[in-house]
Amino acid sequence: MPAQGLLEGKKGIIFGALNEESLAWKIAEAAHDHGASFVLSNAPVARRLGALDGLAEKTDSPIIWADATDDEDLAKLFEEAGEHLGEVDFIVHGIGMGVNVRKNVPYEELNYDWYKKSLDISAISLHRVVHHALESGYMADGGSIVALSYIGAQRVFSKYSEMGDAKALLESIVRSWGYRLGKRGIRINAISQSPTRTTAGKGITGFDAMFEFGEKLSPLGNASAESCADYTVTLLSDMTRMVTMQTLYHDGGFSSMGISDELVFDLVEAYGEEEDQ
Numbered sequence: 001m002p003a004q005g006l007l008e009g010k011k012g013i014i015f016g017a018l019n020e021e022s023l024a025w026k027i028a029e030a031a032h033d034h035g036a037s038f039v040l041s042n043a044p045v046a047r048r049l050g051a052l053d054g055l056a057e058k059t060d061s062p063i064i065w066a067d068a069t070d071d072e073d074l075a076k077l078f079e080e081a082g083e084h085l086g087e088v089d090f091i092v093h094g095i096g097m098g099v100n101v102r103k104n105v106p107y108e109e110l111n112y113d114w115y116k117k118s119l120d121i122s123a124i125s126l127h128r129v130v131h132h133a134l135e136s137g138y139m140a141d142g143g144s145i146v147a148l149s150y151i152g153a154q155r156v157f158s159k160y161s162e163m164g165d166a167k168a169l170l171e172s173i174v175r176s177w178g179y180r181l182g183k184r185g186i187r188i189n190a191i192s193q194s195p196t197r198t199t200a201g202k203g204i205t206g207f208d209a210m211f212e213f214g215e216k217l218s219p220l221g222n223a224s225a226e227s228c229a230d231y232t233v234t235l236l237s238d239m240t241r242m243v244t245m246q247t248l249y250h251d252g253g254f255s256s257m258g259i260s261d262e263l264v265f266d267l268v269e270a271y272g273e274e275e276d277q
């Protein structure tokens with residue numbers, strides 16, 4: 001898709017680019033193409049993978065390492081980012097991890113320390129990020145904040161387990177901050193994205209089945225990471241300045257479907273047609 005300069009002159013911080021598959025990686029590339037300048041951030045443990053250096057070079061962005069569950073790290077990050085960028089017009093929160101999910105612990109048997117860690121990383125970190133953005137004094141009036149969510153916040157996808165709770169909390173934090181940020185014209189939204197083949201996505205047991213189900217149910221098919229990046233750019237731009245506190249479905253229509261002919265066909269194939277009464 002040709003770049004249109006929707007973010008010309010805008011400055012931001014993008015959290016969560018781990019490798020080329022990451023949603024935040026694609027968002028950084030698209031934001032760069034649209035004229036934004038930004039700081040990249042990820043957890044210090046991601047540093048040893050070394051992949052982020054390539055994106056930093058390509059988009060001419062500094063990397064500031066910060067654990068998004070650590071207040072000291074975040075305070076330091078906003079201080080350094082502010083010194084580098086000046087006022088920050090946008091923030092992208094592309095952070096998530098389900099510890100029990102990763103370790104294959106079922107919902108009925110959750111390890112509560114890991115559960116708390118999952119909520120802290122995947123949801124409460126958004127609260128912290130916004131808090132430190134405001135506290136630093138570098139968040140610009142009229143700015144835009146975007147977090148990435150999944151429809152597991154509203155509906156049960158059995159293998160998504162604790163992450164459904166984390167996304168429900170994340171979307172609630174979006175609304176709660178949205179009210180408070182509105183006084184300064186700052187908006188905050190969650191994009192509810194289709195299953196996407198990323199490190200976090202593929203870490204979920206049954207991901208391939210969820211992906212296939214999404215592909216067959218959604219009239220437009222699953223939304224790709226690239227299309228998610230394009231959509232995110234619109235939300236970071238002034239074109240959407242009156243949109244806030246929303247969970248916006250970027251899912252090819254999945255969220256409005258019940259069943260599709262394709263899935264009916266698959267079920268008939270698997271279980272056979274019912275005999276006429």
Ligand SMILES: NC(=O)c1ccc[n+]([C@@H]2O[C@H](COP(=O)([O-])OP(=O)(O)OC[C@H]3O[C@@H](n4cnc5c(N)ncnc54)[C@H](O)[C@@H]3O)[C@@H](O)[C@H]2O)c1
Nearest residue numbers: 016018022023043068095096148149195196198199200201
């Ligand atoms: N992939 C999907 O199917 C899908 C669908 C909907 C929503 N999402 C959401 O999109 C967001 C980005 O995930 P992704 O799919 O691009 O996968 P990803 O694995 O590429 O990104 C997740 C990122 O979170 C970072 N992270 C983990 N713990 C952190 C911490 N303590 N501090 C800072 N960063 C930390 C990781 O290093 C990684 O960069 C997540 O919120 C995810 O839940 C993903």
